Amino acid sequence: MTRLVVVSNRVSIPEEGKPQAGGLAVAITGALSEHGGLWFGWDGRVKQVPSNRPSVVTRDNIDYATLSLSKEDYDNYYLGFANEVLWPVFHFNLGAMDFQLDHVKAYSRVNARFAEALVTLVQGDELIWVHDYHLLPLGKELRERGIRQPLGFFLHIPFPSFDLLRALPCYRELLEDLLHYDLVGFQTENDRHAFHEALVETFDATLEGDNVIDCLGHRLRTGVYPVGIDVDEAIAEAEHAITQAPACQFQADLGKRDLIIGADRLDYSKGLVQRFNAIETLLTHFKHRRQRTIFMQIASPSRSAIPEYDELRRQLEGMAGHINGTYADIDWLPVHYLNQTYAHADLMGLFRAARVGLVTPLRDGMNLVCKEFVAAQDPDDPGVLVLSDLAGAARELSGALLVNPYDVHDITSAIERALNMPRDERRQRYREMIDVLRRNSLLTWRQRFIDDLAQQAG
Structure with missing residues (x-):
């Protein structure tokens, strides 16, 4: 050879x-x-x-x-x-x-x-x-x-x-x-x-x-x-993570609330500002989502020596504070913004617990986070992927709800549709996407x- x-x-x-x-x-x-x-x-x-x-x-x-x-x-x-x-x-x-x-x-x-x-x-x-x-x-x-x-x-x-x-x-x-x-x-x-x-x-x-x-x-x-991605390895990691003490405690704290999750490297190409605006729009126009929904955005630090990245970090911190200051209650914080890097196993456990995976880059060559989110789901009761149609992965994952990442209202509507989606439709979309992931591993x-x-x- x-x-x-x-x-x-x-x-x-x-x-x-x-x-x-x-x-x-x-x-x-x-x-x-x-x-x-x-x-x-x-x-x-x-x-x-x-x-x-x-x-x-x-x-x-x-x-x-x-x-x-x-x-x-x-x-x-x-x-x-x-x-x-x-x-x-x-x-x-x-x-x-x-x-x-x-x-x-x-x-x-x-x-x-x-x-x-x-x-x-x-x-x-x-x-x-x-x-x-x-x-x-x-x-x-x-x-x-x-x-x-x-x-x-x-x-x-x-x-x-x-x-x-x-x-x-x-x-x-x-x-x-x-x-x-x-x-x-x-x-x-x-x-x-x-x-x-x-x-x-x-x-x-x-x-x-x-x-x-x-x-x-x-x-x-x-x-x-x-x-x-390595589909079988991702599935095994998610199944293991969800049984561990941190994930069990997180699910207990979450209770009956729906988790919307994003996990990205901190970068202007990931559409994070538009994503935060969509969450605020969701809480403004779909009032029944208040108290019932938590948005967690993990943004791993990246290229902090470049001014645009440091400015983006400060902007997102301000947006998270504004949304929480406007909508939070004593027992509910709508936005959890984490500018930290987490172990991959911990991320897979969070993906497994989420009802919606929010992956909305303004442009991306492929994006593997969305594929890992799909692989992490419970096949019997899967969450829904909301995916930018400007990510390369959108060419494969037609089972996702595809959105224009520049259109805040499009993203908001897709989140609301995902949270309302019947279980049978969620299962069908999951099966379509997991089959694609296996073919294109x-x-x-x-x-x-x-x-x-x-x-x-x-």
Whole structure:
């Protein structure tokens, strides 16, 4: 079996006695264990003078090779270009873009540095799988250093429409960077179509069928690979969590009240402001929901060094205080806003207890929280998923109540419909969605991409 090399911005090195950070890390580790291989990327550390020689740790048959970043590169490559330019543009938020030439230079410099270190570790017969927007130019940098192995790239976030993309001063260079991969994968067909359109409009590329592109002397294949979850593991975790003391106490405190839950990383792309406005509208126009409904929003801290994120945190704290100050009673607090990170098992227990899962990003590549919410439900008495139709997952989960995340009244109406939904309809919607999750599982996503990349070796 061909050795696999995975490259990502961050590397998750397993530690004995500690669970891995997220299902995606588990899937990648599983692929590497199956094939034998290397996981390469940033170790999450910032050093004054980082070494250009990667640190290598071996666990079983997997080598974990990492580099540190300098403070300048962390500020300009990671916070600057990746998260203040690419992230907002790819999430359709041009107003949050802060384009600076120093950031572009750092982005190129770090990708070149990663490539320089990686070529010392590859052996010549691998499949190389690069992940996400931090590393768009890595394929070009590897090719320039003599790498001829099949190169695959998977974009976890949305790909913007051409009119949005060309607001980036360096969009032509980024598109040309992607031409050096053999296989480029996206979450949805809309994302792939936007990529095709950008190449045709910019370089007059030629499309052959649905998935082959000839452009500037390069020939590459594209594919749609929706990321999933490990359904059986998620179900087992939720079933276990709901029997534990914290979940039992929470359910006792909840009583007969209905729980509406959101769990997101604190980010302007998640539609949290509109979500809070929808909860206030629910309490204003559906007065029978007062005293009977609790909204819990978990917002894990994120990128606090970027001003927009700190401002969002303060805004949500103010909105939660306003709603509670207006509607709370001695024995009832309508909004529980938690700006903390919770263990995954605890989240699955909360999902299991909820009547409504509220997942309303303004734009999202896929969104796995909504899939975990579905998997966590009791099949006999499931809750209802209210989902943004601008999340990639909306293309799969037609059993959810789909809403426009910018339309507060649409979200409010969907919440009220969810809380009133008959049990038989809830069961039917759950069955439809859990079947989709099983077909498009995390393991299916991983294997489909690797199989398609392996075909490029011929």
